[in-house]
Amino acid sequence: MSALYDFIRNHLQALAASGLLPQPFEYEFVINALLCAVLIGPLLGVLGSMVMIKRMAFFSQSVGNAAMTGVAIGVLIGESYTSPYFSMFGFCLLFALTLKYTQHRTTLANDTLIGVFLSISLAVGASLLLFVSAKINTHVMESVLFGSILAVDHTDMNVLLGVTALCALLGLPLYNGMLLASLNPSLAHARGVRVRSVEYLFVVLVTLVTVACLKIIGAVLVEALLLIPAAAARNISRSLPGLVARAILIATFSCVVGILAPMQFHIPVPTGGAIVIVAALVFVATTVMRATASRFRGASV
């Protein structure tokens, strides 16, 4: 894949050098981040709209935060502290699947259960970080928490590409079943959907995407980008195709502008923060549109 990345980068850098593209395109790390952004946007747009419909925002937040514990475990067992993917994927999947398994076997409300799991995960993570703090500097943890385009390398791009392909391969054919299972499990059963299985699959997909996006957006803010574009799209959408298309557009726009704007205007903010601020501005705009324009008042219910 490196040859493909180099091919795209060389062309964009040539265009930037000839003045056809803005100056930030001259930097390799900006182009890496933008390539990630065009994958992340559609991924988060499709998945985020379903997270919103399934009311799983708090769940995805907890998975993002669990990644911090995954980083600490990775450093502890000797993984590269810049890309501890084995530990992040491993711990986050374990966290998410255990949480889902427990949800099916308790009468506790979902938010209560997620709160309990999140607290446990953070407590373990904080304790482990004490042990590993000598091995890593604060900038590494900062990039995990809030994202950093400087840290994105070919490994991260390959991981993101792999996760995108996996989501398309598994998620698209089962999209209707996953959505139906949360809207009305009885109807889903009648249509032959294996409700339990697709619920677990969705949890796995959310976890994979969350971890794959960490380098760009950060553990604290990845859930925001999963949710805000979908929420903004919902303000101005009446139908499912409209919701998903707008969520994809808003997520991609937020990523691209969030990466380029700080570079272009020399604003020293983390990428994750900038991306989420752009998404939040779009959300505010769509909320105003819904409140003031009569054609959007009937959007959703």
Place this chain on the structure above:
Amino acid sequence: MRGPAIVFDEVSLQLGGTKVLDDVSFRVEAGALHCLVGPNGGGKTSLVRALLGQMPHSGTVRVEGEVTTPRGYVPQLPDFDRNVPMTVNDLMALLGQRRPAFLGSNRAAKAANAEALARTGVAGLGAKPFGSLSGGQRQRVLLAQAISPAPWLLILDEPTAGIDEPGVRLVEALVAELHGRGVTILWINHDLEQVRRIAQSVTVINRRVLFHGAPDQVAYSLEGAQ
């Protein structure tokens, strides 16, 4: 061709420590229009959910001779989240096709869905948000999805609740037409007059089977069972 027979054999089910069904056994004949009657909390919906494979239970639920078409099912209305931005067409696409619903439907699927909506008297509502419909309209849409594609087993959980009188007649006529084609229909129903008018066979349950037989022999009233 006729729809499948359904056999409930010593089905028992507990919810939160409370016995909802206790040794329920009866048979719905192939191609029958069978009504399930009983008081609120008597276990009718739980029995149907056991049939759909949604409720863990003891005993066996068998569908004998089922063909490959999906089961048509009309759920009780309160089960649906009204706040999802989804049109009637989206819902039909979600239920009736493999292609992700957010990518829209192909021409054939659109035509089939439009025909099903027309048959249940809601032809003009395809582009409306599902959550904005009245209870009766939503019930008709749910009935439309249950008959598209044409099922051989149709399970109805109070499909006429909230529907006006012309709507009830339309649902009855549609069900009679499907029954005439050999579709097996299991209908949860509270209206004893309607049951006597349309059903071929009836089972009354209140945790246990209280009656199973022909509708004109139902010596039963909901008050008595409670």
